[in-house]
Amino acid sequence: MKFHEDTIFKIEGQKYGQELIEIINIKGKILKVHQTEYGIVDPKMYKPDLVFELEDRIIILEFQSSYVDVNDKRRFRFYSAIIDQVKVKSKKPIEVHVLSTVESEKTKCYKINPDSRFPIYIHSLKSIDGDKFINKMNTKITHEEYFTEKELLMITLFCFMKSKKDMEKAILDSAVLITNIPGLDKEMAQFAKGIVLMLCDKFVKDETLNEKITNLVGGNMKNVEKYAERYAKKYAKEYAQDKVNETYEEFIINLKNNGFSIEEIIKLTKINKDFIEKTLAK
Numbered sequence: 001m002k003f004h005e006d007t008i009f010k011i012e013g014q015k016y017g018q019e020l021i022e023i024i025n026i027k028g029k030i031l032k033v034h035q036t037e038y039g040i041v042d043p044k045m046y047k048p049d050l051v052f053e054l055e056d057r058i059i060i061l062e063f064q065s066s067y068v069d070v071n072d073k074r075r076f077r078f079y080s081a082i083i084d085q086v087k088v089k090s091k092k093p094i095e096v097h098v099l100s101t102v103e104s105e106k107t108k109c110y111k112i113n114p115d116s117r118f119p120i121y122i123h124s125l126k127s128i129d130g131d132k133f134i135n136k137m138n139t140k141i142t143h144e145e146y147f148t149e150k151e152l153l154m155i156t157l158f159c160f161m162k163s164k165k166d167m168e169k170a171i172l173d174s175a176v177l178i179t180n181i182p183g184l185d186k187e188m189a190q191f192a193k194g195i196v197l198m199l200c201d202k203f204v205k206d207e208t209l210n211e212k213i214t215n216l217v218g219g220n221m222k223n224v225e226k227y228a229e230r231y232a233k234k235y236a237k238e239y240a241q242d243k244v245n246e247t248y249e250e251f252i253i254n255l256k257n258n259g260f261s262i263e264e265i266i267k268l269t270k271i272n273k274d275f276i277e278k279t280l281a282k
Contacts, residue, residue, distance in 0.1 A: 013050045013061060015191065019150040021052065021059070023157070024099055024123035028054035034086060048079040051086065058086055058094045065101045068122060073110035077118050097121045101160050128154075130161030134173055141180050152181075152188060156195040159203065168204045171196065175216040193217040 013020050018030050034051040052059040060079050064072070076096045087094050096118075103122050110118040137155060140147065155177050159170035175196050178189070196217050204210040 010049050010063065011195070016149060016153050017050065017052055019153045020099075021061070022150060023128075023154055024097075024125070026059060026061075026097060026123070028056060028059075030054060034083070048083065051083055053086070053090060053092070057092050058083070058090060060094065060096045062096065062098045064098050064103075067103055068098060068100070068108055068120060070110075073108065073118070073120060076120055077110050077112070080118075095119075095121065097123060099123050099125070101125070125157055125160040126162045128161045130158050130163035130170065131165070133161065134158060134163075134177065137177055141177070141182070144182055147181055147184070149188065152178075152184075152192055156192050156199075159199055168206060168209055171199050171204055172209060172213055172216075175200070175213045179216050179218075 014033065017033050021028070021030065030052045032053040034053060048060050049063050050061040052061060060076070060083065062076060062079075076098075080094045080096060083094065098120060100122050101124075103124055105124050105127050106122050108120045108122060110120065112118055133154060137147075137151065140151075155174050158174045158177075159167050161170075163170055165173065175193075178184070178192050178196060184192075197214065200210055200213045200217075204213060
C-alpha cells in the first residue's frame with residue numbers, strides 16, 4: 001500500500017476534521033462529515049476527498065500535492081455538481097477548498113462562461129512558521145503543559161510548514177516531539193505515530209534516518225496499513241447504515257401518506273407477504 005500526502009490528509013480529515021479546518025483557517029463548525037463514496041482514502045479515485053457540512057455552507061476539501069491547473073478546476077466544478085443533492089437537502093451553498101503542499105494561499109477561478117466564475121480557495125501549510133511552532137511545542141514539553149488535539153495534529157504536519165529544515169529532518173523532529181509528550185492518550189498517540197510513519201515511508205529516503213524514525217515511534221508500515229484499513233471499513237460501514245436508515249425513513253413516510261395495500265408493499269419492498277401480515281397484525 002503506497003501512501004500519498006492525499007491519503008494522509010484524508011485520514012486526518014475523517015478523524016479530526018474540525019481541527020484540520022481550523023489549522024488552515026476555514027471558519028465554522030462542522031455539523032456533519034458526509035460519509036459517502038466520495039470520502040474513502042484511495043488517492044487514485046476520481047472523487048472528492050472530504051465533504052464537510054458546516055452551519056452555513058457545504059465544504060468540499062481537496063488535498064493537492066501539485067499546482068491547481070485547468071483540469072483540476074474542471075474536476076472540482078464537477079465535484080460540486082455530483083454532491084448537489086447535499087446542497088438541495090441542506091439549502092446551503094457549496095464551496096471548494098484545496099489544501100496544497102506546494103502553492104501559497106490564494107483564490108483561483110474557473111471561468112464557466114463570460115458571466116460566471118467558480119472560485120477555488122487554496123490553503124497552504126507553508127503560511128505557518130513551522131520552526132516557531134516546534135519551538136513553542138518543545139517549551140510546552142519542558143513545562144509539562146497540556147497538548148490540544150489541534151496542536152498534536154499540527155506536529156504531525158510540521159514537514160509541510162515553512163521551515164529552515166528539510167523534509168526529512170522535519171519528520172524526525174515530529175517523531176521526537178510525539179515520543180516526548182508526557183501522558184499522551186493511547187489512541188491519539190497511535191494516530192499521530194501512524195501519520196509520522198506514513199510520512200517517513202514516503203519522504204525519508206536515507207535508510208539510517210528512516211530506521212531511526214521508525215524505531216522512535218515504535219511501529220512498522222504494516223501496522224499503519226491495518227490502522228488505515230480499519231478507519232476505511234468503519235466509515236464504509238457507517239455510510240452503508242446511513243443509506244439503509246434513509247431508505248427506511250422514506251418508506252415509513254410513504255406508508256403513512258399513501259396507505260399502500262399489502263400487495264403494493266410487497267412489490268415496493270420485496271418483503272415476504274407472511275412477514276408483512278404478521279407485522280401489521282401486531
